Amino acid sequence: MPTIHAADLLVTGDRRLSVPGGAVLVDGRELAALGSYEELVAAHPTARVRRWPGLLTPGLVNRYGPELLAQAYHPDPREADELGTEPITGEGLAALAMTEARWGASARRGVQRMFAHGTVAVAGALWRPAVVDAVRRAGLTETERSADPVGPPALDPLAGRGLAAAIPRPLPSVGGDATFAVFDVPDEAALAERGAAACVATVLGGRLVYRGR
Structure with a gap:
């Protein structure tokens, strides 16, 4: 209808x-x-x-596709007591036993968090097969980026820039x-x-x- x-x-x-x-x-x-x-x-x-x-x-487009989906772990809500709720990167990520299945589940949760910020596209090369599969199944558009973005990765695609630049x-x-x-x-x-x-x-x-x- x-x-x-x-x-x-x-x-x-x-x-x-x-x-x-x-x-x-x-x-x-x-x-x-x-x-x-x-x-x-x-x-x-x-x-x-x-x-x-x-x-x-x-x-909107999020400039931090690889950083948020292929280089960060989004904890399952059932892991909140142990891991918290924010994306895990760096040394914290290195301490986790990350399999392709776990990367895929993390990416699916990350995509849902992006949807909650109006994101419909991600910029940057996604090289992990499980992450690429999660993104494409969700329907997010993958785009190239002309230069590495400045500033820490953020789920908010408007962080550090105006609406026109994020469309x-x-x-x-x-x-x-x-x-x-x-x-x-x-x-x-x-x-x-x-x-x-x-x-x-x-x-x-x-x-x-x-x-x-």
Whole structure:
């Protein structure tokens, strides 16, 4: 069933003007239309409606794909008492018995944490087979990076940069993949202040892969 995703403000990620009270129409994998909520509801009265608070934007790219997925271990919640909940790197990682199966499970958990930050793509070469398989099964796009990013690896793709720099591609007007994120903030300035942890929904190829509320 076609679904209208509506938010307080729609940001396309290019030179098109933002749309207050904007919405997108998702039909299968495809973003079939975008515009004001009133226009889309009038044109598609039988579509299901999902209303989100805040800002609807294109999905984001995380620059630290290898560092967060192939060089860090994301503990299973059942390991929290022993290992904590934050990614383990360096000497802590060296002390773990990492098999390909364990790398794959870690990457799947890492991908879910990325979805919770509006991430739909990762930059950098992923060389571990289990990690590559986890990323591709999840549907994340893999991109090259022109230079190594500056600063410590962060799950927040907005850490140290603005929204425009974190958008790999703008929302299509019609016909492209329905891939976007929604953040519970009123505008881009508030998003820069709060970061991508304000994400309340991530849609990847028409699938709702993360819902925070």
